[in-house]
Amino acid sequence: QVNLVESGGGLVKPGGSLRLSCAASGFTFGxxxxxxxxxxxxxxxEWVSYMSTSGSAIYYADSVRGRxxxxxxxxxxxxxxxxxxxxxEDTAIFYCARVRRRSGGLLKNNYFEMDLxxxxxxxxxxx
Amino acid sequence: xxxxxxxxxxxxxxxxxxxxxxxxxxxxxxTYLNWYQQRPGKAPKLLIYGASSLQSGVPSRFSGSGxxxxxxxxxxxxxPEDFATYFCQQNYRVPWTFGQGTxxxxx
Numbered sequence: 001q002v003n004l005v006e007s008g009g010g011l012v013k014p015g016g017s018l019r020l021s022c023a024a025s026g027f028t029f030g031x032x033x034x035x036x037x038x039x040x041x042x043x044x045x046e047w048v049s050y051m052s053t054s055g056s057a058i059y060y061a062d063s064v065r066g067r068x069x070x071x072x073x074x075x076x077x078x079x080x081x082x083x084x085x086x087x088x089e090d091t092a093i094f095y096c097a098r099v100r101r102r103s104g105g106l107l108k109n110n111y112f113e114m115d116l117x118x119x120x121x122x123x124x125x126x127x
Numbered sequence: 128x129x130x131x132x133x134x135x136x137x138x139x140x141x142x143x144x145x146x147x148x149x150x151x152x153x154x155x156x157x158t159y160l161n162w163y164q165q166r167p168g169k170a171p172k173l174l175i176y177g178a179s180s181l182q183s184g185v186p187s188r189f190s191g192s193g194x195x196x197x198x199x200x201x202x203x204x205x206x207p208e209d210f211a212t213y214f215c216q217q218n219y220r221v222p223w224t225f226g227q228g229t230x231x232x233x234x
Contacts, residue, residue: 047223117170
């Protein structure tokens with residue numbers, strides 16, 4: 001069964017750190033880009049970071065660059081998000097998602113779509 | 128960053144109604160536009176990719192159109208399970224950005 005399961009969320013004090021994990025199953029993890037998306041309580045979706053299959057391409061949202069680090073272990077079928085210097089604004093449900101990449105054709109960008117999502121893990125930053 | 132603006136922010140409709148949601152980008156995104164559905168308490172689900180391609184397993188009452196800056200998600204004959212929040216998302220440029228969402232409620 002194709003599945004993504006996040007873990008590692010919890011309550012952390014401002015300035016603290018947390019490491020999220022995302023375990024993949026049912027597909028060849030190493031063949032896919034992966035991404036983290038978050039959703040603050042009652043709010044919309046915010047893209048956080050994505051990583052290519054080998055890790056050669058990594059991008060972050062401005063809001064987390066320098067504080068968050070995405071990584072993956074293809075042998076363990078796992079994606080990670082190390083989060084440091086957390087603030088109340090980081091309180092959210094964090095989803096990992098599989099990214100399907102399709103060629104846009106000659107001299108065009110690739111298309112990316114998030115075709116499989118985990119159930120999310122909740123991060124609460126509060127004193 | 129490319130800003131995505133959806134309209135309306137919410138709407139009330141009845142089962143069987145035709146519903147149209149609009150998404151406008153602050154600059155051209157060609158057809159690098161996806162639509163997602165999020166039911167309450169659940170993770171988002173991909174509905175439409177490449178502006179108009181239906182994701183496998185998604186009912187054919189969902190359709191997408193548009194290119195450049197203006198896009199539309201249409202649901203023909205709204206079903207009870209379609210009451211949810213819908214988000215557009217551009218993947219033309221990093222950072223990938225989402226619309227603020229459109230909540231479809233029962234009239």
